Amino acid sequence: MRENIRGKAWVFANDVDTDVIIPARYLVTDNPEELGAHCMEGIDPDFSSTFTRGDIIVAGENFGCGSSREHAPVALMGAGCACVIAASFARIFYRNSINVGLPIFEAPDAARSISRGDEIEIRSSEGRIINTTTGESWNFPPFPDFLQDLIESGGLIPWVRSELEGRG
Amino acid sequence: MPRTLASAIIASRTRQKAVEGEICRVRVDFAFANDITAPPAVRSFRKMGAKKVFDPARCAILPDHFTPNKDIASAEQAKTAREFALEQGMLYWEQGRVGIEHAFLPEKGLILPGEVVTGADSHTCTGGTLGAFATGMGSTDLAAVWALGETWLRVPETIRIVFEGRRPPWISGKDLILEVLRRIGVQGARYRALEFGGPAVKDLPLDDRFTVANMAVETGAKTGLFVPDETSLAYASARAARPFAPVYPDSGAGYVETHEIDVGGLQPLVALPHIPSNVRPAAECGKDPIHQVFIGSCTNGRLRDLEQAALLLKGRQVHPSVRCIVIPASPEIFRAALERDFITAFTDAGAVVCTPTCGPCLGGHMGVLAGGERCVSTSNRNFKGRMGHPGSEVILAGPLVAAASALKGRITDPREILSEEEFQPLEVASDA
Ligand code: SF4
Numbered sequence: 331m332r333e334n335i336r337g338k339a340w341v342f343a344n345d346v347d348t349d350v351i352i353p354a355r356y357l358v359t360d361n362p363e364e365l366g367a368h369c370m371e372g373i374d375p376d377f378s379s380t381f382t383r384g385d386i387i388v389a390g391e392n393f394g395c396g397s398s399r400e401h402a403p404v405a406l407m408g409a410g411c412a413c414v415i416a417a418s419f420a421r422i423f424y425r426n427s428i429n430v431g432l433p434i435f436e437a438p439d440a441a442r443s444i445s446r447g448d449e450i451e452i453r454s455s456e457g458r459i460i461n462t463t464t465g466e467s468w469n470f471p472p473f474p475d476f477l478q479d480l481i482e483s484g485g486l487i488p489w490v491r492s493e494l495e496g497r498g
Numbered sequence: 499m500p501r502t503l504a505s506a507i508i509a510s511r512t513r514q515k516a517v518e519g520e521i522c523r524v525r526v527d528f529a530f531a532n533d534i535t536a537p538p539a540v541r542s543f544r545k546m547g548a549k550k551v552f553d554p555a556r557c558a559i560l561p562d563h564f565t566p567n568k569d570i571a572s573a574e575q576a577k578t579a580r581e582f583a584l585e586q587g588m589l590y591w592e593q594g595r596v597g598i599e600h601a602f603l604p605e606k607g608l609i610l611p612g613e614v615v616t617g618a619d620s621h622t623c624t625g626g627t628l629g630a631f632a633t634g635m636g637s638t639d640l641a642a643v644w645a646l647g648e649t650w651l652r653v654p655e656t657i658r659i660v661f662e663g664r665r666p667p668w669i670s671g672k673d674l675i676l677e678v679l680r681r682i683g684v685q686g687a688r689y690r691a692l693e694f695g696g697p698a699v700k701d702l703p704l705d706d707r708f709t710v711a712n713m714a715v716e717t718g719a720k721t722g723l724f725v726p727d728e729t730s731l732a733y734a735s736a737r738a739a740r741p742f743a744p745v746y747p748d749s750g751a752g753y754v755e756t757h758e759i760d761v762g763g764l765q766p767l768v769a770l771p772h773i774p775s776n777v778r779p780a781a782e783c784g785k786d787p788i789h790q791v792f793i794g795s796c797t798n799g800r801l802r803d804l805e806q807a808a809l810l811l812k813g814r815q816v817h818p819s820v821r822c823i824v825i826p827a828s829p830e831i832f833r834a835a836l837e838r839d840f841i842t843a844f845t846d847a848g849a850v851v852c853t854p855t856c857g858p859c860l861g862g863h864m865g866v867l868a869g870g871e872r873c874v875s876t877s878n879r880n881f882k883g884r885m886g887h888p889g890s891e892v893i894l895a896g897p898l899v900a901a902a903s904a905l906k907g908r909i910t911d912p913r914e915i916l917s918e919e920e921f922q923p924l925e926v927a928s929d930a
Contacts, residue, residue, distance in 0.1 A: 345684055345773060349881040353888075354860040358564070358571030360538045372883045392685040392718060396881060397860075398620040400538055400636035421689055421720060422620055426636035476521040476650060490546040490642045 335433065335452040336462075337386040337412045339444050342373065344390035348397045348423065352405040365401055366408025383410030386452075388444045390416065394423025403432040413452060415459060417441040428477060429486040435459065437470040500748035502656040503723045504691035507631040507745045511614045516653050524651045527613035527630075529643040530558040530589075532599055533565055533572070535618035535636070536579035542641035543582075551586050552647030555740075558589035558608065560599045563856045568863035597828025597854045600624035600712060600796035605830050607737030611726045611744035614651075616643050621796050621878065623719065626692075626711040627704065628734050629726035629744055634715060654720050657687050658753040660696035663762030667924040668912055670806065671706030672798060672876065672896030675713040676767040677759055680777035688718030690754065693747065695725055698761045704729055705802035709896075712797045713878050716774040766911050768874070769894035772882045780899045781911040790873040791822045791904035792885075793897050794852075795859040798876035799827030803897040804835045809923060810901035810915055812843035817907030822849035823865045825857055849904070861885045867892075874903040 350372035352365050359365065370377035387406065393416035394402055403426050406414065413433035427434045435452065440459045444450060448463040460467040473481060483489045499517070501509060509516035511525040531539050536559045543551075551557040559579045564572035583590035589608070596602060600621050603609045611629035615622065618640035625632025635649070643649050659678055678692075692714045699707070707724055714722025724730060726744040734742065765779040793799070793807050804826060816822040824844045826832040832854060835841050844851050850865075858865030859877040867873055867886030872893065875885065880892035893909060902910035912921075 347879075347881045349879065349884050353883050354534075354862060355866075355886075357534050358569070358575060360541070372881075372888050375888075392688060395684060395718065396620065396879060398535065398618055398622075398634040398636050400535070400638060418685070418688065420685075420718060422634055422636060425639055429636060429638040474521055474652075486638050486642055487542055487545045490548070490645050493646060494547055 334454060335386070335412045337384045337450060338382070339386050339388045339446060339448045339450050340381065341444060341446045342387065342389040345392045345395055346373070346389050347395050348399050348402040351394065351402040352399065357399060357401055360401055360404060362404050362408030364408070365405035366410065369405040369409040378409055381409055384412050385410065386412050386450050387414045388416070388441055389414065390441060391418045393419050395420035398422045400426045400430060403427040403430050407432050415441055415444070428480060431485050435470050437468055440468040440470070500750040502691070502751045502753065503629065503693050503725055503745065503747040504631060504656050504721065505653050506747055507612060507614060508651060508653050510612065510745055518653050518655050521650055521652045523648055524614055525648050526616050526643050528556050528608055528615045529617070529640060530560060530599060530603065531618035531637065531640050532559070532563050533561040533576045533579050534563045535640065536582065537575050538637035539618055539641040539644070540578060540582045542638040543644055546641060546645050548645035551588060551644040554587040555589065557586065557644050558603070559583040560591065560596050560602065561593065562596055562598050563860065564862050565855055566593050566853065593853070595829060597831070598796045598799060598856055601800060601827035601831065604628060605737065605828055607734065607739040610734050610738055610740070610742035611731065612742055616640060616649055620715045621712055623714045623721045624708055624712040624796060626714060626721045626723040627707045628730050629724060631721055631723070633721045652689070654689060654691040655754040656691045656693050657682070658756045659692055659694050660756060660758045661694065661698035661702070661761050662696050662758055663698055663760040665698055665701065665761040667921040668766060668898055669761060669764050670896040670898060671702065671709030673764050673767045674759065674761060675710045676769055676777045676894070677764055678757070679713070679716055679769065679775045681757055682717055683775045684716060684773055685718040687714070690719055692717065692719045692722040693725070694722060699724065700727070703802050704733055705800040708800060709797055713774070716878055766896065766899045768899060768909055769880055771880050771891040771893065774878065774880060774894060779911070780895065780909055783909040785908070786872065787907055788820060788874050788903060788909065789871040790865060790867065791820055791900050792858050792865055792873060792875040792877065793900050794823070794825030794827060795856065795877035796827060797878040798897050799825055799831065801831050801834050803876065804831065804840045806897040806924060807901040808840040808843045810898065810905065810912060811847040811849065814847055814905055816848040816904045820904050820907050821865070822847070822904040823852065823858060824849050825852045826854055828854050858885055874900050874909060876900050
């Protein structure tokens with residue numbers, strides 16, 4: 331099970347696309363730190379200099395829409411993003427995040443209520459998001475069983491490894 | 499239970515029930531990556547402890563994004579991709595023989611009706627044109643498919659789009675899908691599939707259908723499917739690299755939504771910055787000057803698109819302050835455009851013609867925008883900074899609007915250049 335997460339919220343609107351999370355011109359590497367240095371610069375040029383390792387991204391609907399680049403969740407992790415809470419995620423971004431180990435939480439009410447700078451705590455095992463600044467809290471639904479297995483086995487890479495071992 | 503096309507295809511490739519919403523383990527027929535997404539896939543493949551791809555004839559790498567290599571870093575990526583492909587004996591084509599993946603693979607008969615196809619590229623949904631459940635994913639997901647020959651898919655609910663009426667020759671597939679985006683928005687089909695049908699599809703050239711399916715992902719959809727018909731089956735049969743069995747939806751299948759679009763009532767459309775659903779009639783958007791026009795990409799770099807552009811550009815001159823860049827999406831299309839003298843028409847008009855590549859579509863090379871520049875592009879995304887500087891603007895349009903805009907130096911409805919009769923040559927479907 332994932333550990334609890336605590337961090338300061340950065341809030342973004344709907345439809346944050348992968349070209350904004352990491353522009354294509356930087357896709358000549360898949361090194362997390364190099365990608366992280368340019369993360370979100372399309373929306374906020376100062377992002378990488380002011381975002382602090384352990385901070386949390388909170389966004390509206392359809393976070394991560396656009397290209398299939400796995401570099402998007404990797405760039406967020408490289409920038410030190412602890413997790414993303416959104417009203418909803420674009421489907422490829424959702425898969426990619428699970429695969430590369432970026433924690434994501436689909437929680438529309440939390441996503442709409444949290445303000446920039448709020449201190450947020452996520453208690454994964456309880457399925458709870460707590461805004462320690464305002465005292466509000468919300469539940470988020472568990473992942474479907476199959477994805478829960480995938481997450482618990484450490485992501486897609488270890489999962490495939492054990493599948494391959496099973497096949498001999 | 500009557501099935502939609504999406505659920506019927508998944509059901510044919512899984513041992514599970516494949517009811518909507520269920521996550522299924524699904525057998526994959528074909529899996530590919532490009533020069534950007536292959537290198538991370540290769541690294542994930544190795545970390546998985548995999549030694550061999552599940553079937554080298556069903557796995558491919560296409561160097562199409564930053565190629566011919568734009569700089570040293572992209573050359574290194576292309577090299578990683580190539581060396582893995584050669585090591586594995588997978589399908590691989592060098593520049594000069596490769597095209598943009600979503601145009602090239604159907605041409606090679608590698609995406610076929612009834613199949614499940616996964617690509618490490620979001621516009622893999624283009625393969626839905628032929629009735630394949632074709633869907634984009636990330637590099638690690640793709641590596642898992644290469645290793646196992648299967649993936650997991652949540653069986654999506656389906657939105658049905660019904661195209662009605664008679665399509666005038668100045669209306670193309672791009673206008674159809676922009677109208678869909680105008681109506682349902684960029685997340686109208688998130689986690690869902692689109693199924694396109696209706697009487698206007700019969701006379702919609704295959705190249706226009708590719709454009710429609712290509713932008714299904716812009717609505718958030720997993721894939722955008724056309725039901726196989728005579729046109730698509732003839733194309734697939736003539737090219738098929740392996741046997742295939744088309745799959746059809748059941749009558750009485752349940753759709754979460756149905757949208758009817760009268761194509762006879764459409765005007766040439768554009769999507770203004772910075773989101774593909776910001777759709778307006780081209781005729782209303784011609785106030786400000788533009789600096790570049792790009793005709794190409796996996797959306798609109800096919801022969802029918804070039805034919806449309808040539809109809810306008812032939813014998814005319816690109817506006818003096820506009821760079822017009824034309825990029826055929828594959829060598830086969832390039833050759834056909836040469837034979838039909840489209841290439842001469844473009845160069846005589848003052849346009850640049852480049853070798854098949856994604857190039858400017860993703861702000862890669864061969865047409866990157868400076869701050870403040872505005873580009874009318876036949877590609878599929880106009881996100882902030884998509885084609886270069888974050889302060890540049892991309893306006894999405896079909897090839898007729900793009901070519902008309904190149905001539906006028908501002909966003910232009912093609913009927914401003916040609917009378918309605920002069921569009922007659924486009925009445926004849928010419929999909930190669
Ligand atoms: S042409 Fe553009 S959208 Fe299509 S695959 Fe290439 S980069 Fe992606």
